[in-house]
Ligand code: HGY
Ligand code: MN
């Protein structure tokens with residue numbers, strides 16, 4: 001069965017176009033959410049979608065959404081990913097899922113493939129944790145999972161997330177009420193780079209994701225006392241920086257004691273930042289990830305205890321705030337079977353694997369049957385400028401996406 005032939009040249013052109021819309025003052029390919037380049041990037045995606053023949057617009061949560069009508073009205077299939085990046089990140093994370101989805105639409109139209117389902121292509125807003133510590137904003141809003149309290153979170157300058165949203169063209173009074181009716185969506189499939197070494201080391205071209213990792217994120221504040229660095233005795237200091245440093249090591253220790261768990265301190269700031277002043281205040285942001293929710297809860301409790309021990313040993317106040325735990329999310333088994341059949345029919349070598357990275361698919365899966373297709377990351381590198389996925393692998397992933405969607409369309413044809 002020949003469904004369509006995605007063109008590598010067009011995928012490369014679109015990826016290069018997006019790679020040109022980045023913050024040139026930062027390293028790598030930086031297009032963080034709530035920046036002008038992210039606005040420009042999403043408008044470029046809007047142009048790409050319209051150029052591919054989709055009826056496209058940006059919704060009240062900043063998601064770029066394109067629609068291709070189906071032959072039968074009423075049911076939809078959804079594909080897509082995100083185009084925001086981490087600071088200093090790469091060109092492929094998220095981007096290939098959006099560019100691949102748009103190329104799939106072009107190739108369907110050229111091959112005169114018409115789906116029974118309406119096809120919905122999405123570039124979700126702010127998938128990466130933004131400076132307010134929140135991730136997957138677009139998919140949370142689309143599924144009705146963004147909470148009023150999320151809008152009250154502040155960044156390092158005390159600015160509220162809700163007050164920052166207009167810079168992205170988003171009305172904060174509307175974002176909580178722009179959930180979509182997803183009851184008519186039969187499947188969401190996200191194409192993404194693996195971001196780890198598994199597929200490459202197993203010689204696989206395509207990965208089928210079984211489960212997406214659970215995540216617990218925290219912000220810890222340490223309050224000590226500002227003193228002179230040269231005259232204050234070591235035994236009387238209330239050094240918030242040392243309490244935070246001990247807690248950083250506790251994150252590493254707790255995760256290292258687990259088989260599959262990961263723990264990372266992503267940000268640590270001292271106030272004042274002066275070599276000759278004892279630190280008065282330290283702020284630390286970190287996370288644990290893993291496939292078992294029981295371990296995640298244990299890690300959170302152990303870390304909170306460790307932070308308080310580090311604080312009380314130095315007469316430093318400690319406040320650890322946890323975001324609601326994101327549970328590990330299994331993908332839809334029946335959809336995985338459809339993906340496997342499509343990949344096998346194409347003759348691609350495949351593996352089944354666990355995703356240690358977070359994805360909009362984990363949010364969508366709570367409402368819509370969801371699957372993910374991974375393509376290899378060279379040397380497993382990601383969230384860095386060296387991030388690379390070969391063009392032929394992206395094209396293979398796009399072909400697998402097209403065949404998967406075609407199969408779902410035929411098998412899930414509404415009665
Ligand atoms: O942070 C993550 O796991 C993902 O790449 N957004
Ligand atoms: Mn990422």
Ligand code: MN
Nearest residue numbers: 093094127192
């Ligand atoms: Mn991503």
